[in-house]
Amino acid sequence: QSVLTQPPSVSGAPGQRVTISCSGSWSNIGAYDVHWYQHLPGTAPKLLIYNNNDRPSGVPDRFSGSKSGSSASLAISGLQAEDEADYYCQSYDSSLSGGVFGGGTKLTVL
């Protein structure tokens, strides 16, 4: 079981907006930054959002992040077929003294 909880799957039609949640606790998301990754099969994960809501250069502004309390969310607007991938949240956990990932969410573009 992952320390950070994500829904196993979400889906949406092209052009729609979807959100992926990441639920934690006071010892991780409640105290530390959250980062999000996009992972396509056979490739290395790609950093999408860092420090809760910042985008690395080159990441479209269709991707946005937010955090409130011990939960965080990734929003993807204007869904495109190429957004179909697995998405992971990551944070630090003071009780475990290390990094933690969510279990991952598979996004299907209908």
Next chain:
Amino acid sequence: QVQLVQSGAAVKKPGSSVKVACTASGGTFSTFAISWVRQVPGQGLEWMGGIVPIVHTTKYAQNFQGRVTITADESTRTAYMELSSLLYEATAVYYCAAATETVPRPPGAAGLDYWGQGTLVTVSS
């Protein structure tokens, strides 16, 4: 631009050890917070541990305590992950990744902005 290149695929017998290398080009290696992340087939990403060379800080995930050793050689800009007592379930793709903030945070705290290509380790008798 930072690039991370990992050593090639390995096939290991149960009970043996594997050591994966991750060589960096570009950036200031000593200030990187390097993490090792694995993905077992059909499962999600799992943080194994990490190192920040400049402050000689190493952290390990509890699931891997006592079985994984992460080191870094600043002279060759190479990080290593050694996993011992391999079980069949250790068959996975192992990634190194770096957080390249100017002031590094503990391993696992910052976003990992550069990733190696992954190394497939197969445990088979």
